[in-house]
Amino acid sequence: MIDLRSDTVTRPTPAMRDAMHAAPVGDDVWGDDPSVASFEAAVAERAGKETALLFPSGTQSNLAALLAHCQRGDEVIAGQQAHTYKYEGGGAAVLGGIQPQPLEHAIDGSLPLEKIRAAIKPRDFHFARTRLLALENTIGGKVLDADYVKAATDLAREHGLATHLDGARLFNAAVATDTPLATLCAPFDSVSLCFSKGLGAPMGSVLVGSRALIDEARRWRKVLGGGLRQSGIIAAACHHALNHHVASLAEDHRRAARLAQGIAALPGVEVNSVATNMLFAHFPEAHREPLVAHLQARGILAELLYSTRFVVHRDIGDDDIETVIEAFGEYFAAQ
Ligand SMILES: *Cc1c(COP(=O)(O)O)cnc(C)c1O
Numbered sequence: 001m002i003d004l005r006s007d008t009v010t011r012p013t014p015a016m017r018d019a020m021h022a023a024p025v026g027d028d029v030w031g032d033d034p035s036v037a038s039f040e041a042a043v044a045e046r047a048g049k050e051t052a053l054l055f056p057s058g059t060q061s062n063l064a065a066l067l068a069h070c071q072r073g074d075e076v077i078a079g080q081q082a083h084t085y086k087y088e089g090g091g092a093a094v095l096g097g098i099q100p101q102p103l104e105h106a107i108d109g110s111l112p113l114e115k116i117r118a119a120i121k122p123r124d125f126h127f128a129r130t131r132l133l134a135l136e137n138t139i140g141g142k143v144l145d146a147d148y149v150k151a152a153t154d155l156a157r158e159h160g161l162a163t164h165l166d167g168a169r170l171f172n173a174a175v176a177t178d179t180p181l182a183t184l185c186a187p188f189d190s191v192s193l194c195f196s197k198g199l200g201a202p203m204g205s206v207l208v209g210s211r212a213l214i215d216e217a218r219r220w221r222k223v224l225g226g227g228l229r230q231s232g233i234i235a236a237a238c239h240h241a242l243n244h245h246v247a248s249l250a251e252d253h254r255r256a257a258r259l260a261q262g263i264a265a266l267p268g269v270e271v272n273s274v275a276t277n278m279l280f281a282h283f284p285e286a287h288r289e290p291l292v293a294h295l296q297a298r299g300i301l302a303e304l305l306y307s308t309r310f311v312v313h314r315d316i317g318d319d320d321i322e323t324v325i326e327a328f329g330e331y332f333a334a335q
Contacts, residue, residue: 002320003301007313010200016240023236027229035232039239048182049208058168058205060226061192063091068216069162072097074131077119079105082136084166099128109139110148120159136166141278143173153187168194172276175249195238198313199245204238252277255321256312262325266332277312298327
């Protein structure tokens with residue numbers, strides 16, 4: 001199948017499986033897994049942060065970060081469309097008593113500075129304590145503007161807020177803008193990075209930050225049930241991705257642009273945005289259901305009914321993109 005639903009569908013390569021097979025392991029809850037230790041050290045160095053901590057998922061990594069930054073009754077400013085706010089089951093509120101203050105995004109995915117400024121509550125016992133600004137990069141595939149990130153995090157710091165970045169796809173941003181990962185991480189106190197998206201590991205996310213923050217996050221990881229034992233098998237997969245799968249994200253971006261070109265040429269179809277490995281398009285309502293069936297019959301999985309997001313990833317090649325464009329063309333030619 002040509003699966004355009006998400007970059008989470010990527011499967012471990014034979015070389016990645018070999019790395020997993022060969023990994024020396026120990027009990028990581030006791031700090032005894034050498035593969036986890038060397039992977040965490042490599043990510044910390046790449047991100048330019050003091051230390052790093054491996055998590056089973058990005059949801060848990062983000063949640064542990066929010067719990068480490070905030071106390072009960074504290075508030076986090078985040079985007080209406082932010083994964084931490086919208087797609088993580090309200091975990092920070094459920095488990096941490098942390099109140100979210102969602103803000104509308106600008107078209108480029110940023111949270112406008114004046115909206116952030118207005119949302120930071122004065123120190124007064126009537127209000128929750130605004131404690132944290134959480135941004136996301138990339139967001140909807142879009143790379144946040146570097147000057148904006150600096151201004152937003154400066155603003156947060158001026159008001160005594162900590163800053164967290166959901167960098168599930170920060171490697172895509174680094175590759176797309178030819179910027180070192182550490183430069184993109186530098187403005188933030190903590191950053192969560194995913195290895196199970198476009199980088200192709202079966203699971204694994206890493207939180208990077210100061211030793212004090214990561215110590216706190218490690219405690220929360222244990223509370224959340226994320227202390228794993230011989231997780232060197234997972235770390236080895238992620239380490240392989242870090243060493244071998246980053247540069248090729250550029251291929252995904254190039255293919256997403258080619259797919260956008262093909263889709264934009266279809267009658268009545270509008271490409272709303274294409275950035276890094278994602279494209280969003282609008283298909284006339286009446287076509288959606290028959291199109292999904294038409295594509296599926298040709299071995300193509302796409303989500304057209306509820307959202308119209310196409311995600312390109314390392315398990316999709318140039319030929320696959322042409323197959324998808326042809327399949328769309330065929331459908332519309334028959335109308
Ligand atoms: C995928 C993703 C996460 C983490 O999701 P998990 O499925 O829990 O690994 C966090 N933020 C964003 C933006 C994501 O796309």
